[in-house]
Amino acid sequence: MKNRSLYPSLTISILLTLLLLIPGSFTLACRQEQKAQQPAAEIKLPPPSLTGKLSVEEAIKARRTIRSFQPQPLTVSQVSQLLWASQGITGGRDNLRAVPSAGALDPIEMYLVVGDKGVEGLEAGIYHYLPKPHSVEVVTKGDSRDKVVDGALGQRWIGAAPIVMIVTADYARTTVKYKERGIRYVHIEVGHVGQNLFLQAEAIGLGAGIVGAYSDEQIAKVLGLPSELTPLLIMPVGYKK
Ligand SMILES: Cc1cc2nc3c(=O)[nH]c(=O)nc-3n(C[C@H](O)[C@H](O)[C@H](O)COP(=O)(O)O)c2cc1C
Known part of the structure; x- marks a missing residue:
């Protein structure tokens, strides 16, 4: 019972x-x-051009931090060229990149913020660059430039650029081999990306700005970054005013 x-x-x-x-x-x-x-929508970029009209010397001479941009939209080809110059594959079989990388460990991931009517043929949104297929994947749709401005201590000039390129890095990819010193290596690599972007922008008739004053947390949130990525440099790009 x-x-x-x-x-x-x-x-x-x-x-x-x-x-x-x-x-x-x-x-x-x-x-x-x-x-x-x-799956995240992937957009194939046109191949980069391997010839230009401006010499390296002329680009170095002309480079300035640009803080004033025309509203004129960029083309997808210009975006392709800028992303290629920042992290594109230039080294054939070994997939080596446009900038040097300690141990070829490639800790850098590029993000692109496109404003409303910022790029002909590319919707406003946040994109992540995929070097191997030379394409971008959509992270979020919509114009996030105001949020980037807020994250960058209210530097309003950033929001007038048709596109904002953000260099991020995963320190662990480099520190796993080089320990503490790997942090220095990652920062050196980000510097290379910055100068390549400056010079490439000049070479295709554009100008770039550079921003180090921002909240890491806010920018990471705007980009929806995975926890291993840290935003290390913001570069607004467009036609100079
Ligand atoms: C690491 C770094 C961070 C910077 N951060 C900012 C910034 O947050 N805002 C800004 O207006 N300029 C910033 N600049 C631009 C400098 O003010 C600029 O490079 C300097 O005035 C020299 O001018 P030039 O780049 O035209 O030669 C930064 C530059 C570097 C290298």
């Missing part, structure tokens, strides 16, 4: 547990399915 009276309460507990677990696993399965169904 005693044992029999246990069964109804056991059955009720099992039913209650199932009721609690099933909706949870159903939601999880749905989310996973949604993720699987919606």
Whole structure:
């Protein structure tokens, strides 16, 4: 008798547990399915040009920090050229990049913020550069330049640039081999990207600014960065005013 009276309460507990677990696993399965169904949209960029009209010397001479831009939109080809100069693959078989990297560990990831009518043929949004296929993947849609301005201590001039390029890095990719000194190496590499962007912008008739005064946390949030990436340099680019 005693044992029999246990069964109804056991059955009720099992039913209650199932009721609690099933909706949870159903939601999880749905989310996973949604993720699987919606891979980040990838946009192939046109190949970069390997010749230019300005000499390196002329580009070095002309380079200045530009803080005033025309509203004129850029072309996808110009965006392609800038991303290639920052992290593009130039080294054939070994996939070496446009800038040197300690141990060829490539800790840098490039992000691109496109404003409304900032680039012909590219919607306003945040994009992540994929060097191997030379394409960008969509991170979020919409114009986030105001949020970048807020994150950069209200430097309003940034918001007038049609595009804002943000250099981020994963320190661990380099410190795993070079320990503490790897931090220095990552910063040196970011400097190379900065100068390449300055010179490439000049060479295609554009100007670039450079911004180090910003909140890492705010900019990481605007870009939706994974926790391993730190934003290390902001460079607004456009036609000079
Ligand atoms: C690491 C770094 C951070 C900088 N941060 C800012 C910034 O937050 N805002 C700004 O207006 N300029 C910034 N600048 C630009 C400098 O003010 C500029 O390079 C300097 O005035 C020299 O001018 P030039 O670049 O035209 O030669 C930064 C430059 C560097 C190298």
